[in-house]
Amino acid sequence: MADLRLNGVGKTFAGGVVAVEEVSLDFPAGKLTALLGPSGCGKTTLLRMIAGLEAPSRGRITLGAADITERPAHARGFGMVFQSFALFPHLSVAENIAYSLAIAGVGRPERRAKAEALLELVQLPSMGDRRIGALSGGQRQRVAIARALAQEPSVFLLDEPMSALDAKLREEMQVELRLLQQKLGITTIVVTHDQREAMTMADRIVVMSEGRVEQAGPPTEIYARPATEFVASFIGKANFLKGTVRDGMVDLGCAALAIEPPAPFVDGAEVTIACRPEATRLVAEAGANQIPGTVTFVRDVGPTREIFVDAAGTRLTCVMASTEESRITAGDAVRVAMPPDAIRAYPRIPRPLG
Amino acid sequence: MRDQAAPAIEAPAAPALPRVDAGRLWRGALWALIGLVGVVPFILVIAISFGEKIEGAAWVWGFDTANYSRFFVGIGWPDEISFLFSQKLFFSLYYAAIAAVLAVILAFPFTYLMTRQKRRTQAVWLVFLLASLSLSEVFVVMGWDVLLSNRSGLPMVFRETGITAWLKEAGYFDTLREWGLANPRDVKFKTSAFATILTLTYLVWPYAVILLYPALSRLDTAMLEAARTMGARPLVVVRTVVLPAMRIPLIGATLLLFVFLLGAYVTITVFAAPAQHTLTLSIYDAIRGQTLNAPFGAAQAVVLLGTAGLLLGASALLARWAERRA
Numbered sequence: 001m002a003d004l005r006l007n008g009v010g011k012t013f014a015g016g017v018v019a020v021e022e023v024s025l026d027f028p029a030g031k032l033t034a035l036l037g038p039s040g041c042g043k044t045t046l047l048r049m050i051a052g053l054e055a056p057s058r059g060r061i062t063l064g065a066a067d068i069t070e071r072p073a074h075a076r077g078f079g080m081v082f083q084s085f086a087l088f089p090h091l092s093v094a095e096n097i098a099y100s101l102a103i104a105g106v107g108r109p110e111r112r113a114k115a116e117a118l119l120e121l122v123q124l125p126s127m128g129d130r131r132i133g134a135l136s137g138g139q140r141q142r143v144a145i146a147r148a149l150a151q152e153p154s155v156f157l158l159d160e161p162m163s164a165l166d167a168k169l170r171e172e173m174q175v176e177l178r179l180l181q182q183k184l185g186i187t188t189i190v191v192t193h194d195q196r197e198a199m200t201m202a203d204r205i206v207v208m209s210e211g212r213v214e215q216a217g218p219p220t221e222i223y224a225r226p227a228t229e230f231v232a233s234f235i236g237k238a239n240f241l242k243g244t245v246r247d248g249m250v251d252l253g254c255a256a257l258a259i260e261p262p263a264p265f266v267d268g269a270e271v272t273i274a275c276r277p278e279a280t281r282l283v284a285e286a287g288a289n290q291i292p293g294t295v296t297f298v299r300d301v302g303p304t305r306e307i308f309v310d311a312a313g314t315r316l317t318c319v320m321a322s323t324e325e326s327r328i329t330a331g332d333a334v335r336v337a338m339p340p341d342a343i344r345a346y347p348r349i350p351r352p353l354g
Numbered sequence: 355m356r357d358q359a360a361p362a363i364e365a366p367a368a369p370a371l372p373r374v375d376a377g378r379l380w381r382g383a384l385w386a387l388i389g390l391v392g393v394v395p396f397i398l399v400i401a402i403s404f405g406e407k408i409e410g411a412a413w414v415w416g417f418d419t420a421n422y423s424r425f426f427v428g429i430g431w432p433d434e435i436s437f438l439f440s441q442k443l444f445f446s447l448y449y450a451a452i453a454a455v456l457a458v459i460l461a462f463p464f465t466y467l468m469t470r471q472k473r474r475t476q477a478v479w480l481v482f483l484l485a486s487l488s489l490s491e492v493f494v495v496m497g498w499d500v501l502l503s504n505r506s507g508l509p510m511v512f513r514e515t516g517i518t519a520w521l522k523e524a525g526y527f528d529t530l531r532e533w534g535l536a537n538p539r540d541v542k543f544k545t546s547a548f549a550t551i552l553t554l555t556y557l558v559w560p561y562a563v564i565l566l567y568p569a570l571s572r573l574d575t576a577m578l579e580a581a582r583t584m585g586a587r588p589l590v591v592v593r594t595v596v597l598p599a600m601r602i603p604l605i606g607a608t609l610l611l612f613v614f615l616l617g618a619y620v621t622i623t624v625f626a627a628p629a630q631h632t633l634t635l636s637i638y639d640a641i642r643g644q645t646l647n648a649p650f651g652a653a654q655a656v657v658l659l660g661t662a663g664l665l666l667g668a669s670a671l672l673a674r675w676a677e678r679r680a
Contacts, residue, residue: 073579080583090598090599103586103594
């Protein structure tokens, strides 16, 4: 199995609309990578270019040593699951699954055996003769997965595969898909806008925004060390504060916060800092890296408790375990502590429009 | 003081009128209209088909099956047998079936490619096609009549450009003569089955596009892309995904055009050889034209209608059977 590599791949549609800027990425063999981002960020266009359904306007796509940029979709041997599943209503479940084999000229008994084996794999045994219209949403998704796997693809592509499922089924299928991918050890790329889905399934997450890759890395790294303000806001929740760098610290006006490692900014640079709510603590005694504030709202959300504090001209959130003892109520004056190693600083440079 | 009011003297009640439900009234009127416009003419035609023609006069009501016997075995039965009208029925079905199938075959790739274009391009084509529907059969036939006429149309172009001479030298001219597309001197398209089918196909081609457009534009493009990612080349995608997914609209469009073409009159009059004239012309001749035999015309119309109905029923059964087998 070979690594899939994108080198400066981009797409500009007619009319000059740039869907994907120059993206360079490696998709390690046997790993599951999630392309994560909001609607319109270019993740599906990128996936379609990998599948051969969209021609890149620039850049090269290679699979191992082979340059597959110009190779048509039917010659790539990549399996793909579509958002709508795109099952063929005129064929039975088994015929859908064995479609790629029929195209390749594989004999009927062999096709049937392969379809049955794949139905077993996706936990739909003895459903080969069913019509597509007689299947539930979850069953259709499994059939779509089995169909894409039938040609034993070198790369498995999934475009928002869970979006048509209800919340409960989606959670189950995320785990099942991950188990299946691990079992087969197939290079897999999943497009999703659901950060929880990406965190659940992926070995590696590529966060995209406005046609660019904001950050690529393992889920824990993306969460703990978001590279940009966008990633910090898109992956999980964060408390954002605006400040100015002075002597290696961030001056918020009402307090100065140290950052570890120190922020690489010149004095006077305008920055935005971010700190995850669960790293943000409320303390009674004065100390370093604290911001004075007033509690506005306290709520218990199952296993956690969320405390909202007005501080430094904005609303901060602190999350603690429900089991922790707390007598904090709305209106209390508190100090919000942000550990230096939990703070990330980003330059405040407005992005050009368009 | 009286604490109990005297019972009021009630006025004698007016006789109750039956309540009229306006909704039912409208529904009844609608059904009556449908019956009057849609059913009564059919019943009349069927009834007239059993009437009797009085030589030198009109016809009288009756219950005579002679018109049907004349249609199927000829007027001289049982002394002699003639299949003249069965032959006319055959040509009706032949021209309608071939032209309907050809129109759908030609319209399908065009419509498919049209639905892959931008919305704006599609809208322009649709407007153009809808505008072309306003052309009557007479207008279309007139155009093709000029195009195919021996003196000023394609035969003249063939002659003047030397194509006719080349065809003669290459030995293809004799083949054209065998097909009825040439006389001893020139190629000719009038009268020929070729010109008839060409014009009928041209006549209904825009209808075929309009009929196929909704289904093809609704076709899920993800299905086509899915087939491509599974190794299917573009033509294989059309054969294995598009055509099977479109078979009901394709069959429906063909049947609709077939029924429509059964009634073609002007095209047949101008382009078909007299020996290949259809039942439509014969019906007109019997009712309004030369032969003036309304009961026999009605009998021919009933047979044409019955045959079309049988064929449509058989097609529906065949489609259902194919659906179950698929």
